Amino acid sequence: MKKRIIIILLFIFIILTVISSYTVWSNNSVGPQFTGGDRLLIIGITSILFIYYMKLDRPAQLAHATIKTEKKEKDTNTKETFTKPKTTFEDVAGLDEVKEELAEVIDFINQSEKYKKMGAKIPKGILFHGPPGTGKTLLASAVAGETKSTFFSASGSEFVEKYVGVGAKRIRTLFEKAKKEAPSVIFIDEVDAIGAKRHLDSNNEKDQTLNQLLVELDGFNTDQTVVVIAATNRMDLLDEALLRPGRFDRHMYISNPNVRAREEILKVHTKNKPLCPKIEIKNLARKTHGMSGAHLANISNEAAIIAVREDAEVISLDHFDQAIERVIAGLQVRNPTVLQKEKEIVAFHEAGHALVGKILGTDMVQKVSIIPRGQALGYVLQMPEDDRYIYTQQELYHKIMVMLGGRAAEQLIFNHLSTGAKDDLKKATELGMQMVCDYGMSDLGYVYNEANMIHAMSNDLNKEMNHIVKGCFEKTIHQLKTYEKQLNDIAKALLDRETLNGDELEELLGDFKQAPVKTKEELEAV
Numbered sequence: 031m032k033k034r035i036i037i038i039l040l041f042i043f044i045i046l047t048v049i050s051s052y053t054v055w056s057n058n059s060v061g062p063q064f065t066g067g068d069r070l071l072i073i074g075i076t077s078i079l080f081i082y083y084m085k086l087d088r089p090a091q092l093a094h095a096t097i098k099t100e101k102k103e104k105d106t107n108t109k110e111t112f113t114k115p116k117t118t119f120e121d122v123a124g125l126d127e128v129k130e131e132l133a134e135v136i137d138f139i140n141q142s143e144k145y146k147k148m149g150a151k152i153p154k155g156i157l158f159h160g161p162p163g164t165g166k167t168l169l170a171s172a173v174a175g176e177t178k179s180t181f182f183s184a185s186g187s188e189f190v191e192k193y194v195g196v197g198a199k200r201i202r203t204l205f206e207k208a209k210k211e212a213p214s215v216i217f218i219d220e221v222d223a224i225g226a227k228r229h230l231d232s233n234n235e236k237d238q239t240l241n242q243l244l245v246e247l248d249g250f251n252t253d254q255t256v257v258v259i260a261a262t263n264r265m266d267l268l269d270e271a272l273l274r275p276g277r278f279d280r281h282m283y284i285s286n287p288n289v290r291a292r293e294e295i296l297k298v299h300t301k302n303k304p305l306c307p308k309i310e311i312k313n314l315a316r317k318t319h320g321m322s323g324a325h326l327a328n329i330s331n332e333a334a335i336i337a338v339r340e341d342a343e344v345i346s347l348d349h350f351d352q353a354i355e356r357v358i359a360g361l362q363v364r365n366p367t368v369l370q371k372e373k374e375i376v377a378f379h380e381a382g383h384a385l386v387g388k389i390l391g392t393d394m395v396q397k398v399s400i401i402p403r404g405q406a407l408g409y410v411l412q413m414p415e416d417d418r419y420i421y422t423q424q425e426l427y428h429k430i431m432v433m434l435g436g437r438a439a440e441q442l443i444f445n446h447l448s449t450g451a452k453d454d455l456k457k458a459t460e461l462g463m464q465m466v467c468d469y470g471m472s473d474l475g476y477v478y479n480e481a482n483m484i485h486a487m488s489n490d491l492n493k494e495m496n497h498i499v500k501g502c503f504e505k506t507i508h509q510l511k512t513y514e515k516q517l518n519d520i521a522k523a524l525l526d527r528e529t530l531n532g533d534e535l536e537e538l539l540g541d542f543k544q545a546p547v548k549t550k551e552e553l554e555a556v
């Protein structure tokens with residue numbers, strides 16, 4: 031209030047100063063008359079008011095600034111949450127090799143004195159890398175749970191701040207707190223957000239944050255039982271400085287679970303759920319090829335929700351099937367408004383995928399459907415029966431052919447190109463490009479093309495990729511022409527029943543022959 035009055039007075043006196051100066055200098059006889067003495071008085075008062083204002087304002091500004099910084103510190107302090115997790119290794123299914131390696135770290139934390147006496151240094155930095163949803167966070171919290179340590183969990187992206195120095199300060203605070211609460215486990219998810227190669231992403235703030243992380247990793251000594259676990263899906267992006275000995279030098283790959291691990295994970299997540307005795311977890315594990323632990327946790331929960339919705343006493347196989355479908359293909363669209371003509375196109379498109387899969391004997395077709403789900407108007411659920419780690423060139427051609435089966439069927443039956451094959455084309459192009467760049471399966475020879483070289487060679491690469499995809503497409507058309515009757519049968523059945531499961535498809539195709547053995551010329555034509 032006081033400040034406001036001073037500002038108004040100051041404003042009035044500044045105007046008076048201007049007017050008085052004008053009238054004195056110009057000897058103006060019109061308007062208010064000021065003498066030289068008046069003018070001096072006005073200037074004097076204005077100056078006093080100005081000095082007073084400045085004195086009044088500065089402490090206020092300073093006070094304001096202090097409040098602001100205090101608030102910021104409070105904000106930054108509250109972001110790092112810490113807990114004492116109850117998670118143990120029992121909650122983490124599969125991943126036996128990783129758990130074995132972590133046992134040493136756990137022993138170190140639990141019996142740190144023993145190691146310190148020997149002068150052994152604590153393994154400070156562990157890096158989990160691998161695809162998303164594979165249990166990296168779960169494992170880190172289990173390490174804390176097994177050692178009764180304090181668990182600090184943060185995501186790399188939380189440290190990416192607009193203002194230089196803020197991210198670095200937050201890293202410092204995080205480590206300070208962890209040391210105070212030792213023994214502790216610090217978990218930094220998405221570490222690539224701060225630890226990306228410096229030349230790739232030149233950003234001063236990020237560099238400072240990364241440097242601070244390096245300083246902290248180098249800084250703590252053997253007295254402090256603090257273990258830092260970082261996780262990333264993109265290890266290739268990380269700055270080498272982070273991976274050097276003494277920093278994140280223990281790398282553990284956390285892979286997508288294989289069939290045995292999937293079974294274990296499903297057991298963990300169905301432990302407290304009433305299951306129909308007919309359900310064999312082993313079979314569920316086989317049906318969920320390629321899924322991560324997070325997917326499996328989601329499916330188990332989804333199946334339970336469906337059972338509740340249907341007022342069932344126990345969770346049945348059908349509930350699991352519905353849950354798997356929902357997780358893979360998305361939510362079923364209620365009351366879809368698909369035109370009859372579109373339905374026909376979708377029926378032939380999906381029939382094309384399914385039939386090519388059957389002709390080539392690739393992955394097991396579990397279901398074909400033209401019921402819209404998520405953004406897709408139809409879908410084919412296909413799962414390999416076994417976990418596969420290596421594919422031959424021939425098998426990759428077959429994969430591309432199955433992907434193109436939808437478009438090929440549309441072209442064969444309707445002689446048109448439609449927009450419905452966008453995702454298929456994307457996948458086929460990607461796989462074709464991988465064959466050329468990563469696997470040395472083209473006329474460019476047995477070479478591996480690094481991502482940064484791709485730009486310079488993109489014309490050649492594109493030509494080779496196109497050659498592969500085009501060849502596969504022509505072969506697919508040829509296969510579908512050979513089995514056009516079967517294509518029509520599947521499409522008609524789909525229009526009739528909307529969904530066919532694996533057995534129904536088998537029944538429909540009867541004594542359908544496997545693909546005729548290809549001639550040498552045919553193979554070379556691709």
Ligand SMILES: Nc1ncnc2c1ncn2[C@@H]1O[C@H](COP(=O)(O)OP(=O)(O)OP(=O)(O)O)[C@@H](O)[C@H]1O
Binds near residue numbers: 161165166261263325
């Ligand atoms: N091996 C596993 N055993 C039991 N549950 C698992 C396993 N892997 C994943 N899960 C389930 O999936 C959920 C998500 O896993 P988590 O968050 O640990 O994955 P993540 O690898 O950290 O993923 P992201 O890379 O996306 O951060 C877990 O909470 C758990 O329910």
Ligand SMILES: [Zn+2]
Binds near residue numbers: 379436437450451454
């Ligand atoms: Zn398709």
